[in-house]
Amino acid sequence: MDIEELYSRFTECNGLTTDSRHCPEGSMFLALKGETFNGNAFAAQSLAQGCRYAVVDEPQYASPENPRILLVENCLQTLQQLANYHRRKLGTRMVGVTGTNGKTTTKELIAAVLKEKFNVLYTQGNFNNHIGVPLTLLRLKPEHEVAVIEMGANHPGEIKTLVHIAEPDCGIITNVGKAHLEGFGSFEGVIRTKGELYDYLREKGNATIFIQNENPHLNKIAEGLNCVRYGQTSGLDVSGAVLSCSPFLHFEWAAGGALHEVKTHLIGAYNLDNALAAVAIGRYFGVEDTKICHALSSYVPQNNRSQLVQTESNTLIVDAYNANPTSMMAALLNFRQMEAEHKVAILGAMKELGEGSREEHQKVVDFLNECQFERVILVGPEFAGLSASFEHYENVKEVEAMLAAHPVQHCCVLIKGSNSMKLSELPACL
Incomplete structure (x- = not known):
């Protein structure tokens, strides 16, 4: 079945699902495969549970007697092609x-700002890969005026794939840092891969990027693009500065000769650039300055990203969704500058750093020696055997047992680590 005919069937449905456990009435089921599952085997079940059509790529699961099972050559490729076809049909402006x-x-801040003026679709959760981006695009409706699409990568070429599916009209690379080095091979590999967004927009022609003005790595690869610049230098399209951060970011920004002040619910001075990016994009799309300020001051972070959690015993800064050398150092710098009498840092290992893993973890330990926090708890095998005198535990279960026996009380606690370390389970123990 070609993509045009399949799209005609898709328009008869009220959405698309790849999960046979979640089959809304009248939706289309598309069978994906993984290491431990084969979605083709659930095609008939999805129809019985309410799907209008099921798309498979293995002939033994299709039958001429059942016209509701549609056979394609490759379901993953079909998902991506269908999403691109849908995106082109609707022509929604895409960031x-x-x-x-x-x-x-x-992405969350951009969406919050743009929602002050537009009907906005934006990436939910971590749906930012070769499956998540198409699924997000297929949620587009004619009433959506703007879409904000997050794109992640841990190997070269992945952003190139995603931009050719989403076809953004403008874009932003927040920064480049040492993450997923195991997949990228080097920091230069990270820059090249993230830069695939710029490459696409450059080929598209007359496209705009939003760029952090003080970032040398991004400036180096931005040649030939229309740049809207934001940062801490005066005279940019959007300039800003931190006023305070104890613990929430309070900042000012200037654009078009006007100065504004915003008190956020974001933890960390490192969020200034994220907020200024949202300001720059909001203004580009014509959102009024006062509405931009309202959106930024109203936004409350979720999903263990720089969240402030107050328990009966402690004040927690929970940033346990992800960690790499760049974000770890930013979190520690911010924590060191915070005003608190008793500080405890609980840090989980940073994953996917390849051959440089031991060196990067040692750098974190060396910096911790300078910080002089009241207590430091390191979690994960990557911290074992380093030149450090801090407490060390292999996993979060060991930490939970220790905290049950020796509770932490009346402290400000930073919880930072890669998601796979499961440090998000610790707030219940603190």
Whole structure:
């Protein structure tokens, strides 16, 4: 079945699902495969549970007697082609967002600002890969006026794939840092891959990027693009500065000769750039300055990203969704500058750093020696055997047992680590 005919069937449905456990009435089921599952085997079940059509790529699951099962050559490729076809049909204005750190928060802030004026579709959760981006695009409705699409990558070429599916009209790389080095091979590999967004927009012609003015790596690869610049230098399209951060970011921004002040619910001075990016994009799309300020001051972060959690015993800064050398150092710098009498840092290992893993973890330990926090708890095998005198535990279960026996009380606690370390389970123990 070609993509045009399949799209005609898709328009008869009220959405698309790839999960046979979630089959809304009248939706289309598309069978994907993984290491431990084959979605083709659930095609008939999805129809019985309410789907209008099921799309498969293995002939034994299709039958001429059942016209509701549609056979294609490759379901993953079909998902991506269908999403691109749908995106082109609707012609929605599209903002592409990628970067090493801050892309999810930036995406959320951009969406919050644009919603002050438009009907906005934006990436939910971590749906930012070769499956998540198409699924997001297929949620587009004619009433959506703007879409904000987050794109992640841990190997070269992945952003190139995603931009050719989403076809953004403008875009932002929040920054480039040392993350997923195991997949990228080097920091230069990170820059090249994130830069695939710029490459696409450059080929598209007359496209705009939003760029952090003080970032030398981004400036180096931005040649030939229309740049809207934001940062801490005066005279930019959007300039800003931190006023305070104890603990929430309070900042000012200037554009078009006007100065504005915003008190946010964001933890960390490192969120200034994320907020200024949202300001720059909001103004580009014609959102009024006062509405931009309202959106930024109203936004409350979720999903263990720089969240302030107050328990009966402690004040927690929970940033346990992701960690790499760049974001780890930013979190520690911010924590060191915070005003608190008793500070405890609980840090989980940073994953996917390849051969440089031991060196990067040692750098974190060396910096911790300078910080002189009241207590430091390191979690994960990557911290074992380093030149450090801090407490060390192999996993979060060991930490939970220790905290049950020796509770932490009346402290400000930073919880930072890669998602796979499961440090998000610790607030219940603190």
